Each structure stands twice: as C-alpha cells, then as structure tokens.
Amino acid sequence: MKQLGMRTRAIHAGEVIDKDTGAASPNIIPSSTFVLTPEYVEMGFEADAETLGANMPYLYARWGNPTATQLETRIASLENGGAALTFSTGMAAATGLLLHKLRAGDHLVISDVSYVGVAEFVRNNLPRMGVQVTPVDTSHGDEVVAAIKPNTRLIYVETPANPILKLTDIRRMADIAHAHGAQLAVDSTFATPMATRPLELGADFVVHALTKYFCGHGDALGGAVIGTRDEILALRADSGVHLGASLSPFNAWLIMRGIDTLPLRMIAHEQNAFTVARFLERHPVVTRVMYPGLESHPQHNLALRQMANMSGMLTFQTANPKAMARKFAASLEVFHYAVSLGHQRSLLVLLGTDDVNNQSFKLDPEHLARYRTFAGEGVFRVSIGLEDAEDLCADLDRVLRS
Ligand SMILES: Cc1ncc(COP(=O)(O)O)c(C=O)c1O
Known part of the structure; x- marks a missing residue:
C-alpha cells in the first residue's frame, strides 16, 4: 500500500x-x-x-x-x-x-x-x-x-x-x-x-x-x-x-x-477553520484568535513546515469569558457547547487557564506566563465541523454581539 x-x-x-x-x-x-x-x-x-x-x-x-x-x-x-x-x-x-x-x-x-x-x-x-x-x-x-x-x-x-x-x-x-x-x-x-x-x-x-x-x-x-x-x-x-x-x-x-472519509473531511475542516478563524480575527468582541494556519500564530513557520493540513482546531478569547460562555451555552444554534473535538458537528467550550493549570501540571509562574501568551485567562476551544462556514460565523456572531 x-x-x-x-x-x-x-x-x-x-x-x-x-x-x-x-x-x-x-x-x-x-x-x-x-x-x-x-x-x-x-x-x-x-x-x-x-x-x-x-x-x-x-x-x-x-x-x-x-x-x-x-x-x-x-x-x-x-x-x-x-x-x-x-x-x-x-x-x-x-x-x-x-x-x-x-x-x-x-x-x-x-x-x-x-x-x-x-x-x-x-x-x-x-x-x-x-x-x-x-x-x-x-x-x-x-x-x-x-x-x-x-x-x-x-x-x-x-x-x-x-x-x-x-x-x-x-x-x-x-x-x-x-x-x-x-x-x-x-x-x-x-x-x-x-x-x-x-x-x-x-x-x-x-x-x-x-x-x-x-x-x-x-x-x-x-x-x-x-x-x-x-x-x-x-x-x-x-x-x-x-x-x-x-x-x-x-x-x-x-x-x-x-x-x-478522513482525507476529505480534513480538507473541509481546514477550509472551514480558515474561514471562521479569519472572521473571528476581524471581530470586534474577540481579543485573540489562535490557529496554526494564521500568520498571527506564534509558531506559524513551524506549522508550515510540519503540518500539511492545519486541521479544524482553533481557539479564541474574549473579555469576561465566563459570562460569554453562559451566553454560548444558552444561545448557540448550530454549534454545540460541548467538550471533545474532531466531529462533523462544530463544538465549542471554555477552558479557563486556572482550571486547566490546576488540573494538569500546576506550572511555575514563568511557565504559566508562557501558557498565558497563548491562552490569556482562558480560551474558547473550537472544533470546527463540516457545516457551512457562513452558518458557523453567523452563529458565533449573533451570540458574540448579544
Ligand atoms: C490530545 C488528546 N489525547 C488523548 C485524549 C484522550 O482520548 P479519549 O477521550 O478517547 O480517551 C484526548 C481527549 O480529548 C485528547 O484531546
């Protein structure tokens, strides 16, 4: 083979x-x-x-x-x-x-x-x-x-x-x-x-x-x-x-x-993720987007070298993430507010920096500061699915602006 x-x-x-x-x-x-x-x-x-x-x-x-x-x-x-x-x-x-x-x-x-x-x-x-x-x-x-x-x-x-x-x-x-x-x-x-x-x-x-x-x-x-x-x-x-x-x-x-269908799905996940990531980068309520395919990712050059497909995972940050998470959980219509990733359905969940750190390695201040350069106080981890990208953007936009 x-x-x-x-x-x-x-x-x-x-x-x-x-x-x-x-x-x-x-x-x-x-x-x-x-x-x-x-x-x-x-x-x-x-x-x-x-x-x-x-x-x-x-x-x-x-x-x-x-x-x-x-x-x-x-x-x-x-x-x-x-x-x-x-x-x-x-x-x-x-x-x-x-x-x-x-x-x-x-x-x-x-x-x-x-x-x-x-x-x-x-x-x-x-x-x-x-x-x-x-x-x-x-x-x-x-x-x-x-x-x-x-x-x-x-x-x-x-x-x-x-x-x-x-x-x-x-x-x-x-x-x-x-x-x-x-x-x-x-x-x-x-x-x-x-x-x-x-x-x-x-x-x-x-x-x-x-x-x-x-x-x-x-x-x-x-x-x-x-x-x-x-x-x-x-x-x-x-x-x-x-x-x-x-x-x-x-x-x-x-x-x-x-x-x-993995090879075909990954092409579609990547395409949708690029569209949503670029949309979120321009969004007034979003303070930071992290996607290896974007030039703004701190390791974009490594991504270009090591990843032939940028996958469908991205994160974004907003002010008052907990309040925003409540709104997402209550009002998203296409996305599911749920853990896990890689599914045909788009998923989104808030992962607070302190929560993740306390559950995992309890980093020293210097390494926690490095974690925060990627995550601030917490990220919305988004698994971009296979729906129409325009519907995904519209779903996020409606809640982000509410
Ligand atoms: C990177 C990574 N490795 C391993 C696992 C564990 O997989 P499972 O939930 O199938 O036990 C997960 C689950 O989210 C994961 O994201």
Whole structure:
C-alpha cells in the first residue's frame, strides 16, 4: 500500500473481503473467543503474540479481533508505521504506552501542555510507581535538553497541544531523544496523518485518540498506538493483554467507516477553520484568535513546515469569558457547547487557564506566563465541523454581539 495515495489507503488499507459472501464492507466479528486448531494445541498457550508475532491465530478477543486488525492495518498504513494497536479510548492508548515503556527508576519528560487526562495520569499515577516525571515546555528544545537525565527513557509530546494549540518541533524532539538514548512518543490527535506523520519525522511512537478525527462523527471512543512491528507486538503482549482496554469490534467498524472519509473531511475542516478563524480575527468582541494556519500564530513557520493540513482546531478569547460562555451555552444554534473535538458537528467550550493549570501540571509562574501568551485567562476551544462556514460565523456572531 505504501505507493498508494492517502485517500486510497484510507479506504482500502487493511480491507479483507469476506471469503464466504464476498461482502466488501468489513465484517463486524463480535466473537470474544475463537475455535482453536489441533496445531495450536500442539503449540500450547506459551505460543503467545510475542513468540508467534503476526502468525498468532485469534485466540481470545483481548489479544486481538479480526475487525480491530483491519482497523489497525489501516491506521499503521496512514501513519507509515510497521503496526498499530488499538485500545478502547485515547486515554487507554496513552496510559498503555506509558505503563509499557516506563518502570520504577525511569524518567519521563513530557510537554507541560498536554491533554489534562494524560497530565493528571503522569502527575498522579506514575510517581506512585517510582517513575520520575518532568513537565517541560517542549517548544523550547534547550529546556528539553536540560531536563534530560541518564535515566530518561521517553519524551512524550502533543502537537498541536490541547487546548492552546502550542506546537512542538517533532524532528528536533526526536534528535534530542535519540542523542540521549531515549524514545519519542507524539500524540498527534489534533493533527491526524493528513497533517503530520510523526514517524516520518523520527518519532518512535504515535498516539491517537481515535475518538476524534479518525472516527469523525462523535459516536465511538477509541485509541491507538503506532510504531515498529516489534514495538507494537511487545505493547500488545503487555498493555494490550493486561490492561484489557480492548476496542470493541463495533467501535472498530465505526472508526473504520469514519476513516474512509478522513482525507476529505480534513480538507473541509481546514477550509472551514480558515474561514471562521479569519472572521473571528476581524471581530470586534474577540481579543485573540489562535490557529496554526494564521500568520498571527506564534509558531506559524513551524506549522508550515510540519503540518500539511492545519486541521479544524482553533481557539479564541474574549473579555469576561465566563459570562460569554453562559451566553454560548444558552444561545448557540448550530454549534454545540460541548467538550471533545474532531466531529462533523462544530463544538465549542471554555477552558479557563486556572482550571486547566490546576488540573494538569500546576506550572511555575514563568511557565504559566508562557501558557498565558497563548491562552490569556482562558480560551474558547473550537472544533470546527463540516457545516457551512457562513452558518458557523453567523452563529458565533449573533451570540458574540448579544
Ligand atoms: C490530545 C488528546 N489525547 C488523548 C485524549 C484522550 O482520548 P479519549 O477521550 O478517547 O480517551 C484526548 C481527549 O480529548 C485528547 O484531546
């Protein structure tokens, strides 16, 4: 599939035509167990994913199921990775990778702007297990170098970062990680492979909340980690089997159906986001707009280098954000005032700087000041959907002026 284009791969990579019926749409195979052959009896239960690799027959759905396999092949193809492992949520993918890679005595360097769920987990849970954690402003490479210790095993970054759309230079992070014997994992949920393929820039792992753009329709949770074949086999045998956060076959099918149109949707998300971002930049009530595609984004040049598509995520700021949030929640007609992102429906929510900071890394004054350069007292995080851009602008305008 490597020589085929992304639209073709998004539709065909991993597809298995049903042998009995010729059904072209992927089968949803809900079986939790699989009938074993006499050959498997010979091999015994020691013959697990780690020893048999891709030749491992289906055994029990926590080890893998045929619908998830089709999805995993497709995601690995889109990210140009050797293999992918799916999980029941994006959080499970992130925690599955962190728990697999880190043990007591290891050190993790992580973006000081990370999705709050991940931030809470690394701040609260990993230190309880003897893992040292240093949150760092990963947009400053020298701060990352300074944070590295002899026991640093992993650098974990999110770009663009949720919620403030701060970017990290993936190639630079990969060079730093590898120069110090560590690995790099990139949560690329906001970017999608249509914008950025971190493995091609030197990352060792890509993490996705499939819940977002991959699914694209707001109706299934899912997560994935992509890496080399060997790394993903080891991850499957460890976190896949023992965390037990397996993706259901039905959600795998929904997400696969979503991926069919991912390349087209990302073009439309970007187009709409540009229109709304430019509209908001001119709006008298809006004090700041942050969108990687706009020249006003402080890292616009990095965005141009690293993102082939600017995605559909933007933020904006207004005076009295809490009062404005109440108005949005009460009066928006097209947008939904709701968390999450990457859906066909446009979503908007206020994320106050103090709230996010208290939930995540409790930054020191200097780093909090840097956060505020992107976010002020708080941002309206907007996931621009696939509606008509004029309707989105009109919906926002009506409430902003009320
Ligand atoms: C960047 C990022 N990573 C991970 C997650 C977690 O994904 P999930 O909600 O599927 O657990 C989210 C959720 O918002 C996210 O935005």
